[in-house]
Amino acid sequence: MRIRKAEAADLPAIRKIHDAAFGGPAEGKLVAALVADGLDAISLLARLDDEPVGHILFSPLTVEVDGRAIPALALAPVGVTPAYQKRGIGSALIEAGLAAAREGGWAAVIVLGHPQYYPRFGFRAALTAGFQAPFQGEAFMGLELQPGALNGHKGRIIYPVSFGIDVSGPASATG
Ligand SMILES: CC(C)(COP(=O)(O)OP(=O)(O)OC[C@H]1O[C@@H](n2cnc3c(N)ncnc32)[C@H](O)[C@@H]1OP(=O)(O)O)[C@@H](O)C(=O)NCCC(=O)NCCS
Numbered sequence: 001m002r003i004r005k006a007e008a009a010d011l012p013a014i015r016k017i018h019d020a021a022f023g024g025p026a027e028g029k030l031v032a033a034l035v036a037d038g039l040d041a042i043s044l045l046a047r048l049d050d051e052p053v054g055h056i057l058f059s060p061l062t063v064e065v066d067g068r069a070i071p072a073l074a075l076a077p078v079g080v081t082p083a084y085q086k087r088g089i090g091s092a093l094i095e096a097g098l099a100a101a102r103e104g105g106w107a108a109v110i111v112l113g114h115p116q117y118y119p120r121f122g123f124r125a126a127l128t129a130g131f132q133a134p135f136q137g138e139a140f141m142g143l144e145l146q147p148g149a150l151n152g153h154k155g156r157i158i159y160p161v162s163f164g165i166d167v168s169g170p171a172s173a174t175g
């Protein structure tokens with residue numbers, strides 16, 4: 001399995017991966033919207049024997065800590081083609097994405113996702129609990145790439161418009 005940066009020409013294959021992984025078009029559409037808006041800060045494609053089998057995207061979102069914006073990313077979506085799940089591809093994409101984010105100088109990553117899955121990468125719901133945000137609860141988690149970036153702070157988390165989040169709630173902000 002190899003992981004490389006996703007390119008414009010990969011978009012149809014990427015949408016196919018998310019359509020299959022999530023069983024619907026919402027996450028693939030989200031990727032297309034984020035790419036169109038230039039918000040695909042980190043976009044990685046996993047390939048197995050030259051076949052695209054997994055994809056992850058991180059986009060900048062506004063995290064205001066004590067009134068000041070810090071460099072933060074939303075992890076959404078990550079998907080692996082169902083036939084290739086549970087072989088470590090999702091974990092490898094998340095690890096590679098977090099390494100790229102750390103290298104890129106980002107301070108924190110926010111995810112809305114499975115509370116049994118993301119803590120193994122260091123995500124904690126407690127780190128987002130002090131923030132005014134469209135989500136709350138155990139599925140809404142944060143990870144610090146720079147120590148102390150989120151911990152104990154209050155502030156606001158605002159997703160880019162491409163996520164289509166409104167008061168009625170999001171369909172596709174999940175990791
Ligand atoms: C989540 C996903 C990206 C993980 O990719 P993967 O390649 O299967 O993951 P890995 O092989 O690295 O890890 C498998 C682990 O993830 C866990 N996992 C997968 N889906 C899970 C879920 N919905 N809830 C909790 N844990 C889950 C598995 O139980 C397994 O745990 P184990 O290591 O303790 O056995 C993949 O299953 C997927 O595309 N799912 C559908 C889309 C989705 O739900 N995306 C994430 C939204 S939060």
